[in-house]
Amino acid sequence: MSSSIEVKRLNSQDLGFKETLLSSLSLPTADDVAIDTAVVKILSAVKEQGDSSVLAYTKQFDRLNVSSVSDLEIPRQDLECTYSALANEQKNALDIAAKRVRAYHERQKSETGCHSWEYEEADGTRLGQKVTPLDRVGIYVPGGKAAYPSSVLMNAIPAKVAGVAEVIMVVPTPDGARNSLVLAAAYLAGVDRVFTIGGAQAVAALAYGTNTIPAVDKIVGPGNAYVAAAKRRVFGTVGIDMIAGPSEILILCDGSSNPAWIAMDLFSQAEHDEQAQSILLCPDAGFIAQVQESIDRLLPEMPRANVIETSLTKRALLIQVQDMNEACDIANAIAAEHLEICAEDPRKWAEKIRHAGAIFMGNYTSESLGDYCAGPNHVLPTARTARFSSPLGVYDFIKRSSMIEVSEAGAQTLGRAASTLAHGEGLQAHARAAEMRVSKSYGNYD
The missing domain is CATH 3.40.50.1980 (Nitrogenase molybdenum iron protein domain)
Structure with a gap:
């Protein structure tokens, strides 16, 4: 293991930064x-x-x-x-x-919304949803x-x-x-x-x-x-549930945190395996340098140092941004599994986050607490899938059935509407099934 870890450094103002960032997020697919x-x-x-x-x-x-x-x-x-x-x-x-x-x-x-519900319309039609495990x-x-x-x-x-x-x-x-x-x-x-x-x-x-x-x-x-x-x-x-990839952590830091804490939080994902990814976004170049120094100092103490070093050198990023607003924009593009906000006003920045598996707010909220005992689920979307998916939850173990009970009065109105739409789609049996339940004044369909 080397005495100085080569963690890739980026600056959001560099030419081609967006392309470099996106390519760094992808994994090789040769195997x-x-x-x-x-x-x-x-x-x-x-x-x-x-x-x-x-x-x-x-x-x-x-x-x-x-x-x-x-x-x-x-x-x-x-x-x-x-x-x-x-x-x-x-x-x-x-x-x-x-x-x-x-x-x-x-x-x-x-x-x-993990419970059944129902409501009744004025004509006696009842609609709802049945939830079953x-x-x-x-x-x-x-x-x-x-x-x-x-x-x-x-x-x-x-x-x-x-x-x-x-x-x-x-x-x-x-x-x-x-x-x-x-x-x-x-x-x-x-x-x-x-x-x-x-x-x-x-x-x-x-x-x-x-x-x-x-x-x-x-x-x-x-x-x-x-x-x-x-x-x-x-x-x-x-x-x-989902197709989970290697673990990820993204840390947004305004420079007010303890750099050793940030380094250890980066380690906490890197030690999972060599493909895990740890990223820091910070506007303070001096603080980023302090994090790098903490990485070099603390890594030799870690039992899984070899795994951490491989992960950090292959996939970690230390990124200098213009400000915390830009950090939030980049965070939304990354859509990380774990997102830590280590800042003086973490909730201010959390309001700007749209895409993340779990958001950890404040300097005392290490991601590892969420892994074990905070309470929320640690099964989270990876590989940018937090843009469209959510943590594992109770809702993943239930299914919903629509409940429809149309009254005789309701069938008169709904039957006419359904008949018109069905004929428009060329589905005459659909139309006929609705029409047969409409009163005789609408036509003889017995």
């Missing part, structure tokens, strides 16, 4: 075809051969050699025992996080390089708050290594069944079902490139 080809093969095998293919791929990729998929299921009582055996500090931390995530999503359910949901929890109990809470709790009857979790356990915090989180979140499988084969099993693993209605949760490709492929057979 996409190879990944997709491998995923198609796995999906097809699991769809056709079920449990036997799941076992074969689990042996191949996770080095687990068992005789049946049922051997890969962890009984719920084992989850409870794992939770009970945790050290008090770990147990308390999970309890706090689960309580806050549940409270936030219960409030979200009451505030964001999904029957069964699958959640994918990453394993391998790192374990994420927080992902269990963030995916399973809103599903349960929504009223999903059965939540099935899949998590890879390479070489049989199980993470106690992940299993304890599954117990706290109310996960119904847990299978120690991962990769595209786990996505296929959830989407198509096998003799042991029931098919679900929707698959949520992050994973590697193979998991993302598999989710993209099975969409339509099941619902999915």
